[in-house]
Amino acid sequence: MCEKLKREYQLCEEIGRGRFGVVYRCISFVSGGSFACKSIDKRLLSDAVDRECVEKEPKILQQLSNHPNVLQLYQVFEDENYLHIITDLCSSPDLYHRLTTSPPLSETAAASILHSLASAIAHCHRNGIAHRDIKPDNILFDSRNKLKLADFGSAEWFNGTTMMSGVVGTPYYVAPEVLLGREYDEKVDVWSAGVVLYLMLSGFVPFYGETAGETFEAVVRGNLRFPTKVFRSVSVEAKDLLRKMICKDVSRRFSAEQILRHPWIINGGETRSMTDLT
Template identity: 75%
Template sequence: MCSGLNSDYQLCEELGRGRFGVVYRCFSAASDSSFACKSIDKRLLSDDPTDRDCLDKEPKILTLLTGHPNILQIHKIYDDENYLHIITDLCDSPDLYQRLTDVGKFSEPESASIFQPLISAIAYCHHLGVAHRDIKPDNVLFDSRYNKLKLADFGSAEWFGSGGTMSGVVGTPYYVAPEVLSGREYNEKVDVWSAGVILYIMLAGVPPFYGETAVETFEAVMRGNLRFPTRLFRSVSPEAKDLLRKMLCKDVSRRLSAEQVLRHPWIINGGVTQSMADLT
């Protein structure tokens, strides 16, 4: 561990680990606050330039995105020969994946209360020319102090600039957009598709496109046959279904942008639809 890190922070318990690194809780005596420390062992990186690119890119992107309340904030970086240490917000509350696993699905107001800040974070990324490219519940965290949503894990993110396109198959089964799987170039609206999948799962308890294997799931995504089974959507409002149709639209030119999603009536009204209002 580098000396600068050890003089500024006390490393505490392990919170999780991935292919190249470990996330710890760390404590700063100077601020009397806890943070997360993502420690990446550079010696475990392969010679694949993609791995090196991700290592360099994520801290730069997080630094660029500093300031939005719903994006994981980077506080300090320590870099030496063998390790890269990234100090970020501490998010040790259950992530969205765990919350969905525990609850199954949410009411429309509950879904909107999570979805609005998520879309706000995505719109901010797009405004600055960054596409996340791996939006999924596992990357939707909640900080330990205020339970505030934080979009995290920008390892697959890419700069697309003004009107630019991207390429490369990245993302996660269930959440990846069909144009990514097709091998074509694509734009930042891949994030809107992925967010739409999350909203569908929050309201229905199951993903809109799935199969028994990753290949079957990808085939279902490519077909993009969006359905609202009555047994799952009986109590879901027409406004929510309208938003889902406009986000999970295979025609990218007709798919809403993140900014347009923020202006949709279902989002503006916090998931409280006219039919709900009539009951109160």
């Protein structure tokens, strides 16, 4: 254990575990506040790609941490064998846990979550960063129930003149242009957020198969459907936003900023038309 870390924080119980390390709750000896400590065992990093992902995350978090819906980075400690990252403690269940233990969300609840998520994504994009792995597991909540976008291990920098490449992401949520091996832009995050919205409103993802390969084929087809049994009670406005986010034509797909200006988001998921507000 890093000596400087031990002098500044008391490590408590394990609260999470990943491929390369463990997340602990920790307490600052200075402030008495509770934080999360992500301890990564560098000896488990098998290749240059793994090392790049691990080293990139704190740099990206440092660039983005001034937004209320992005996980805040506080300190980084490193010794020969470990990298320790001190961040916000998100002690409430993540979105994945919420969606697997309860019925689909109401439109007002889903709109509130999407508003915070789109705000975080727009902040990333304004700073030239694409998350590239938007999914419920990476949408955390702190003790005040404030959404925090987390896990930037797959994130990448971009600018207006260069595109990104490489197949990254999670099968159900990844955009079709990624799977097709094409170069792509930051709107891959909007597709993934659209899949998250679809899941919040229905309880299942729009594209799936029995195997990863079948799921990829369904994503590439991108045939967006709204089964009547489930979507009968979902508003026209919500379905309109879903079509504009889960859109195969990237030139027509919404940006994160456009999501925030959509009537369904502005009205907080209420199914009133804009004319009803005048």
